[in-house]
Amino acid sequence: MSRPHCIVGLEIGTSKICTVVGELRDDGAVAIVGVGVCPSRGVRKAEVVDLDTAEQCVLQSAHAAEESASTDIRGVYAGVSGAHVGSLNNRGVQPILGEHNEVSESDVEAVLRHARTINIPNQNVILHALCRRYDVDGRDDVENPVGLSGSRLQAEVHVIHAVRSRTENAIKCIRDLPPLEVNEVVFNGYAAALAVLTEEQKQLGALVIDMGGGTTDYVICARGAIRHSGVVAVGGDHIANDISLGLKIPLSAAERLKVEYGSVALEDTMKSQTISLNGEISIGATVIFKDHLCQIMRLRVEETFQLIKRELDKSGCAQLISAGVFLTGGCAHVRGIQQLAESVLGLPVQIGTAKTVMGLTEALDRPEFATPIGIVRFGAMCEEMERRSARRGGRIKVFFNNILDSIRSRQS
Amino acid sequence: MSLRDSKVRILVLGVGGAGCNALDRVAMDGLPSAGANEQSEVNTPHLVAINTDLQALSSSLCSEKFQLGLKTTFGLGAGGDPAVGRKAAMEDRDRLSELMRGADMVFVAAGLGGGTGSGAGPFVAQLAREAGALTLGFVTLPFEFEGERRCEQAAAAMAEFKRAADAVICVPNDKLFEMSGERATVLDVFRMADDLLAEGVRALWRMLTKPGLINRDFNDLRRALESRHDEIVFAFGTGEGDDKAAAAAAAVTGSPLLGSNAILAEAETILVSLRGGLEMTMTEVKRAVSQISQQCGQKPHVLVAASVDENFGGKLSVLLIASRGRSAAPETALAGPLPSDREVAVSMLETMAAADSAMVMMAAKPGQQPEKAAHKRPGDATRARQQRLALEVNVKGRFDKVEPTIYEGEDLDLPTFLRRGIKIG
Numbered sequence: 001m002s003r004p005h006c007i008v009g010l011e012i013g014t015s016k017i018c019t020v021v022g023e024l025r026d027d028g029a030v031a032i033v034g035v036g037v038c039p040s041r042g043v044r045k046a047e048v049v050d051l052d053t054a055e056q057c058v059l060q061s062a063h064a065a066e067e068s069a070s071t072d073i074r075g076v077y078a079g080v081s082g083a084h085v086g087s088l089n090n091r092g093v094q095p096i097l098g099e100h101n102e103v104s105e106s107d108v109e110a111v112l113r114h115a116r117t118i119n120i121p122n123q124n125v126i127l128h129a130l131c132r133r134y135d136v137d138g139r140d141d142v143e144n145p146v147g148l149s150g151s152r153l154q155a156e157v158h159v160i161h162a163v164r165s166r167t168e169n170a171i172k173c174i175r176d177l178p179p180l181e182v183n184e185v186v187f188n189g190y191a192a193a194l195a196v197l198t199e200e201q202k203q204l205g206a207l208v209i210d211m212g213g214g215t216t217d218y219v220i221c222a223r224g225a226i227r228h229s230g231v232v233a234v235g236g237d238h239i240a241n242d243i244s245l246g247l248k249i250p251l252s253a254a255e256r257l258k259v260e261y262g263s264v265a266l267e268d269t270m271k272s273q274t275i276s277l278n279g280e281i282s283i284g285a286t287v288i289f290k291d292h293l294c295q296i297m298r299l300r301v302e303e304t305f306q307l308i309k310r311e312l313d314k315s316g317c318a319q320l321i322s323a324g325v326f327l328t329g330g331c332a333h334v335r336g337i338q339q340l341a342e343s344v345l346g347l348p349v350q351i352g353t354a355k356t357v358m359g360l361t362e363a364l365d366r367p368e369f370a371t372p373i374g375i376v377r378f379g380a381m382c383e384e385m386e387r388r389s390a391r392r393g394g395r396i397k398v399f400f401n402n403i404l405d406s407i408r409s410r411q412s
Numbered sequence: 413m414s415l416r417d418s419k420v421r422i423l424v425l426g427v428g429g430a431g432c433n434a435l436d437r438v439a440m441d442g443l444p445s446a447g448a449n450e451q452s453e454v455n456t457p458h459l460v461a462i463n464t465d466l467q468a469l470s471s472s473l474c475s476e477k478f479q480l481g482l483k484t485t486f487g488l489g490a491g492g493d494p495a496v497g498r499k500a501a502m503e504d505r506d507r508l509s510e511l512m513r514g515a516d517m518v519f520v521a522a523g524l525g526g527g528t529g530s531g532a533g534p535f536v537a538q539l540a541r542e543a544g545a546l547t548l549g550f551v552t553l554p555f556e557f558e559g560e561r562r563c564e565q566a567a568a569a570m571a572e573f574k575r576a577a578d579a580v581i582c583v584p585n586d587k588l589f590e591m592s593g594e595r596a597t598v599l600d601v602f603r604m605a606d607d608l609l610a611e612g613v614r615a616l617w618r619m620l621t622k623p624g625l626i627n628r629d630f631n632d633l634r635r636a637l638e639s640r641h642d643e644i645v646f647a648f649g650t651g652e653g654d655d656k657a658a659a660a661a662a663a664v665t666g667s668p669l670l671g672s673n674a675i676l677a678e679a680e681t682i683l684v685s686l687r688g689g690l691e692m693t694m695t696e697v698k699r700a701v702s703q704i705s706q707q708c709g710q711k712p713h714v715l716v717a718a719s720v721d722e723n724f725g726g727k728l729s730v731l732l733i734a735s736r737g738r739s740a741a742p743e744t745a746l747a748g749p750l751p752s753d754r755e756v757a758v759s760m761l762e763t764m765a766a767a768d769s770a771m772v773m774m775a776a777k778p779g780q781q782p783e784k785a786a787h788k789r790p791g792d793a794t795r796a797r798q799q800r801l802a803l804e805v806n807v808k809g810r811f812d813k814v815e816p817t818i819y820e821g822e823d824l825d826l827p828t829f830l831r832r833g834i835k836i837g
Contacts, residue, residue: 044811044814045814045815045817049814083815083817232817232819232824233817233824234817234824237810237811238811238824238825238827241808241809241810241811241825241827242827242828242829244809244810245809245827245830246827246829246836247836251809251810292836295829295834295836296827296828296829296836299827299828299829299832299834300827300828300829302828303824303828307819
């Protein structure tokens with residue numbers, strides 16, 4: 001059993017490992033047809049720390065997705081994140097020498113190649129080099145320069161890079177399970193933005209904050225392109241950990257309190273509210289004050305938003321976010337997080353759900369599925385591009401595949 | 413009273429091998445002279461190399477040298493024995509007192525762990541303080557691999573130093589090792605220690621003498637440091653380019669010398685001294701200072717100094733000195749006679765219990781407390797027991813053994829409420 005054009009996104013998250021199967025329709029639209037989820041083990045702060053255990057979870061998640069979509073899964077697109085992911089903006093320049101001073105495709109390739117030549121540590125690889133805009137002789141809002149006349153072509157790219165070995169761990173986790181194969185890797189934050197933002201919102205400017213279990217990934221889009229992105233290795237696990245330490249209760253109980261009673265909004269009524277954990281920790285009831293719980297949570301979440309606010313200010317795009325902030329990831333479920341984010345960031349905040357694809361609504365409406373769905377969208381983009389370049393006679397793939405190629409060449 | 417006032421006399425003493433080496437650094441690179449309209453001779457501090465080892469002393473670059481305890485060591489070193497170092501210093505008590513007379517501020521640089529620095533250093537500091545000078549100890553602690561004996565000697569000397577001097581700035585060599593990277597040779601790291609001591613002396617010196625946007629005089633420093641009898645930490649960083657203020661501040665707060673910033677979180681007084689070119693703006697000063705004080709949990713008393721150095725164009729360097737509040741260590745234990753084992757243990761437990769009940773176990777406390785106890789009673793059975801006890805306190809929970817998330821020098825794995833010193837409940 002197999003579907004015609006299946007694209008599979010696999011996110012190895014800190015709290016869940018999620019496989020999403022999408023179908024690429026002929027008109028280029030993507031429909032989600034299957035989802036498989038498995039609680040994650042062996043992953044910390046979005047990075048695999050126990051390969052064997054994590055592989056088991058990947059397998060379970062993939063099987064569940066196969067069942068849900070009634071198809072076989074082979075090649076997947078894998079999401080990566082972690083503290084090692086970083087980004088920078090760079091610029092490439094290419095003089096246009098050809099006939100009639102017209103920009104040719106090879107000029108565009110060359111300028112992108114120059115822009116990708118950046119000074120990153122030796123052990124790092126480029127995950128994405130996303131072209132922000134072209135500039136032909138000072139006109140800096142060119143979307144597609146091919147065919148335009150000029151003497152100098154410039155390209156501005158946003159480069160997302162990661163530590164090679166740590167990226168390889170995520171890939172290994174999937175590769176070790178034949179017949180699974182990794183087609184391509186994508187930065188989770190970028191994937192979340194792909195899932196959530198419409199073209200119009202990208203133009204208006206938006207900040208996507210994907211607050212998951214182990215990390216908080218963020219992407220700043222403005223004027224249709226990504227301006228800044230990064231990872232703060234703090235997530236829902238930290239909230240539960242703070243609760244566990246602050247209230248002196250086991251992690252499991254902290255996790256449960258966070259989900260069932262937790263909130264980051266402080267209300268006066270909380271002062272009198274107590275939660276009793278019956279016999280969970282000691283004999284008899286342990287009484288927890290709700291305002292203590294919420295204060296601990298609020299401090300952590302508030303701090304994380306403050307860090308992102310700082311990054312936003314640093315990027316110089318704070319004035320360009322007209323479409324507002326989109327919160328995705330499991331932490332978007334925390335009560336009161338929208339209001340807290342609004343007060344810290346000073347921008348309108350909404351919970352981000354996958355708007356750019358169709359299909360299973362129970363998955364699309366949940367912010368924690370934005371990233372894996374976005375990975376599917378990324379896969380669709382890759383395949384679209386491959387198809388297009390195949391039509392043009394197998395031109396090289398400029399944007400993608402570089403990390404996988406480098407890994408393959410090392411293995412062989 | 414200002415340093416630009418001829419009355420202020422500063423002495424920089426290097427005691428023992430490491431201390432003299434550091435002093436050589438200061439002498440070699442020279443101290444920046446004060447404002448052009450000042451008479452430089454008045455402002456130049458006296459650098460005096462003090463050592464028991466005549467041979468080492470003769471190779472020192474300092475013009476003023478002080479041979480210690482000729483009768484005790486016959487011009488040889490103290491042989492790594494602090495008792496010998498102390499005896500040598502006592503022998504020359506009168507000459508040393510003479511040296512200190514009239515000094516307003518005395519830096520005592522020493523490497524702890526050996527004989528002369530550990531034995532004579534605290535004694536020299538004590539004499540300086542008796543002479544009425546604001547006395548700052550500037551010491552390095554030995555590498556862990558140098559062996560337990562040296563570490564214990566250093567810990568004992570550190571406790572004595574704290575008791576003797578107004579405040580002690582301490583640079584553990586192991587931290588230097590962290591800063592220097594794996595490739596660094598042994599010599600590199602030792603040189604770095606010397607450089608740090610020299611830079612610390614120089615930065616304080618600069619702060620007091622160079623005319624600045626914001627002047628801090630001797631009295632400010634005195635108020636910040638006098639009679640603390642505790643360890644203070646210092647760190648510095650330099651930034652360049654457009655965002656140099658932020659870069660310098662980030663370098664400071666990220667400095668390994670500050671540990672995981674827990675020290676900042678507890679700081680009671682911080683002194684931020686900036687040095688920049690003629691183009692330094694008030695905004696930059698504000699930026700750097702607020703970035704640093706943001707990291708402080710307890711709204712400390714902040715002293716800001718900014719000096720302009722025409723040779724420092726395009727760059728900005730920040731020196732941070734932080735002194736902790738005195739709540740944790742019972743001062744009587746340091747000032748009075750050494751308490752019995754039991755007392756130490758009880759006070760330790762009380763402190764820990766108090767911290768525990770308030771749920772503000774500052775991140776550094778488990779590490780620090782035994783350190784303090786260690787300084788008080790080196791080589792004591794109590795120490796080992798307490799160290800183990802403290803290590804069991806896990807302030808990072810599930811993130812205890814994973815790679816820490818460091819953001820601008822702050823360990824984000826520690827609960828936010830702990831780092832900000834907020835009491836829950």
